[in-house]
Amino acid sequence: MTHTQKRIIINDIVMALSTLSALIGMGFLFWILSVLIINGIDALSMSIFLNEGAPPGNSDGGLKHALIGQLYLVGYASFFGIPLGVLAGTYLSEYSQKSKVAEIIRDISDIMMSAPSIVIGAFVYAVVVAPFGHFSGWAGTIALSIIMLPIILRTTDDMLQLVPSTLREAAFALGAPKYKVIVQVVYRGAKAGILTGILLGVARVAGETAPLLFTSFNDNFLNTDMSQPMASLTVTMYNYATSPYEDWQKLGWAAAFILSMFILTLNILGRVFLLKKRGKR
C-alpha cells in the first residue's frame, strides 16, 4: 500500500467515525423532541391554558397557574438580571481600565456560570427563605436573577470588547462625552451580541427547576402575590410527572412541551440575531 492510499483510508475512517457520532447525537436530539412533541401535543388543549390545577381525577385541571407563575418568575428575574448584567458588563469593558478588580469579577462570574444551580437555590434558601420563614415568588426571582447575571455580564463584556477601540476613539475625536460614546456608538456596534446574551440568559433560567424547588416552591392554584409560594412550569412539571395519576402525568407532558418550545424559540432567536450580524460584514 502506498503512502497516499494509506492516507486516503485513514481519512475515510475518521470521516466515517465523526459522521456516525454526529448522527448519534442528532438522533438522540430528535428522539427527545419527537417523544416530547407526540406526548405534548396529545396532552395540549385549550383548557390547559384556561384552568388552574385541580386534584387528580378531575379532568378539567390546567396549567394556567404554572404558566402565569412562570411568567412572573422569569419576568421579574429578567427585570433585575438584564439591566444589572448589561451594566456590569459595560463597567468591565468600558470603565474598569483592565484593573485587578475587573479580572476578579470576570473570574467569579465564570465560576458562577458553572456553579450547579441547586447551590444558588440553597444560598437563596439560607438568606431569604429561612429568615422570612416561608417560600416566596421573590426568593425564586432572586435565585433566577443570580443565575442569569453572570451569563449576561460575560456576553455583554465580550461583545463590547469586540467593538474596535478605533470606533470609540473616532467618537471621542468628535467631542462626544464618554456615556454618549458607549450608548450611541459602542452599544450599537454590539447590539446583536448583547441581545443574544440576554436571550440565552433568559432561556437558561426559564428551564431551571432545582433553584425554584426550595425558593418559590410551588402552588397548585393561581397566585400572583410575589411574597407567597408560586407555581412554575418546571416545578409543576416535576410534581405532575412524578405523580401516580395519569391525568397529572399528561399535564406534565404538556408543561414539558410548552417549556421546551419557549426555550427553543429563544435560542433560535438568539442564533438568528448573531447570524444577521455576521451576514452584514
Add this chain to the structure above:
Amino acid sequence: MATIIEINKEKALEVKNFEFTYAGADTPSVKKLSMPVAKHNITALIGPSGCGKTTLLRSFNRMHDLYPNNKYSGEIIFKDRNILTSKEDLIKLRIQIGMIFQKPTAFPMSIFDNVAYGLKLQGIKNRTELSTRVEKALKDAAIWNEVKDRLKHDANGLSGGQQQRLCIARAVAVEPEVLLFDEPTSALDPISTAGIEELIVELRERVSIIIVTHNMQQAARVSDYTGFMYLGELVELGRTEEIFVTPKERLTEEYITGKFG
C-alpha cells in the same frame, strides 16, 4: 541640533518643549519637541515606525487622555492657550481639532447619521439645518454624488475609500479649525488614495492640516511643510520642497534617500 524653519505666517498651533511619556514607560516617546504649525497649510510628519509622529499627532486633541497615566509636559499653544493643562475642556478641544484615523471608522448607523453625529452632539436638532449641513459636508468630502440616493443605508456597506471620505465629511461637518490625519490612506487602494489626497489639498482652504504618513511621496505631493522625526525628536522642519530637495540635516537626507527607515 535640529533645523526648524521660522514661520512668519499666522500659526494654527505652536508646540513648545513638548514631551510625552506613555504610562509605564521610562523614557519619553516624544522628546523636548518644538515646532510651529502654519494656519491653512498642510504640515506632514514623516519618519520611521516608532519615531513618535503618531504620538505627537494624538497629543494635539489629547487622545492620550482616553488611557490612564500617560504624561505630558511642555506646551501646545492653540488659540493663545496651552491645551495641555488639566482645566482644558477636552470636548470643546476635540470639536475644534478633528481627527481622521488610519482605518475608516464609520459608526454602525446610516450614512446620514454618521455625518450628523457630531452636529447632534453640539445640540443641533433642527432637521432642515441638519440635512443642509450634512449635504454640505458630504459635498466638501467629494462623496455626495455617490451617496445622495442612499443616505439612510448602513454606512458599513460603503467601500473603504468611501468610508474614509465619509469620516472626513463627519469631521468637517462640525467645522473644526484643525484636522489631524493619522496615515489616512494606509488601508486604501491607490485610486482611493489619490482621491483622499486631492481632498486633503482642497480642505486646506478652510482648515489647518497635520498629516502623519509613512509614504514620503504622499508627504511630497500634498504638504506645504514637512517635519522629519526620528527617535522621538524633530530632526528637521522646513518647506516641503526644501526638505525633499535640499535637506539641511544629514539624517533627513539619509531617510528620504532610503538609506534607513
